[in-house]
Amino acid sequence: MRYEAITWGRMAGRLAKHVDGLVPGDGGDRLRIALDGAPAARAEELAELLAEQLRDRGRPVRVVDTGGFLRPASLRYEHGRRDPDSYYDGWTDTSALWREVFTPLEPGGDGRILPDLWDPVKDRATRTPYVTLPPGGVLVVHGPFLLGHWFPFDLTVHLRLSPAALARRAEESWTLPAFARYETETDPAGTADVVVRADDPRHPAWTGLGGLGSD
Template sequence: MRYEPITWERLARALAVHADGLEPADGGSWLRIGVDGAPAARPEDAAARLAEALRARGRPVLTVSTGGFLRPASLRYEYGKQDPDSYADSWFDTGALWREVFRPLEPGGSGRVLPDLWNPVTDRATRSPYQELPEGGVLILHGPLLLGQWFPFDLGIHLSLSPGALRRRTEESERWTLPAFARYEDEVGPAGRADTVVRADDPRHPAWTGLGTG
């Protein structure tokens, strides 16, 4: 896989131009973009830059983090607080993401998206109000392990880290999750499922494959 150097700002602009020319694959009224990456790759930052670039082009954008759709602690920690298989398989409430984020954006949907569901700090429901994304708007969902869930992304972006960079950039207290990401690479192969891959080993100097890799 060949990578070309790019800045984060140029990357966001290029992706926004590309996204602006896409039609939703399901024939609906909303575009759905996934920014997939381990926490160490900071997918929230890439999502924010892309959202800003899309808004500059006049597109309404709603960004949603999978961190707002964690399961309650009693379910996440059923097999302990540092079980990598549980992290990969059952920490994130994918059913709620389908129900509250993707289903409202299906053809004929209401466009009313729940931006988050669960606060992991208080371990309680957030009770956030629904947000309405106008027709022609763009959803950007960001977080880890996204590309193995069959979410209906019209554009999938994978932020890639080499094993060494992933370990180096992951806080020591979170390194127990590393086997989950190794398993994700082996079982899902996110680079092969994404429409573009961004190598982020050096956060100051990203590189990307261009579009059409998936």
């Protein structure tokens, strides 16, 4: 896999330009973009840069952090607070993401999505009001393990950290086996449309958009 050096700002601009030429894969009228990566990769920062670039191009955008769709603590910690298998496949409420975020954007959907559902700190519902993503809009979802659930993304970007970089930068070392399992079971670098090498956040590199049509 060949990488080219790039800045985060240029990357966001080139992704936004590429998005302008995309057509929703399901025949709908709203695009869905994934920025997949471990928390240490800081996908939320690229999500905000991309959203800003898209808005500058006149596209309505909604950014959703999967951290707002965690299950209640009683379910997340059913097997202990530091169980990597639960973290991998039991912490995120994927059913709620389907119901509240993806289904409303299907063909014929009303576009009313819920930006977040659960506050993991207060361990209670956020009560955030629904927002509408109008036709022609773009949904940007960021978080870990996004590529293993058959979510209907039109473009997937994986922020890759080498095992050494992840071990060095992860705030919770007990989660490392979960990311090793993700690599084995999902192969995000081989699955994503675009891969970003983010070992050094000051000097990212990416595979570019050459294989996805016009850049």
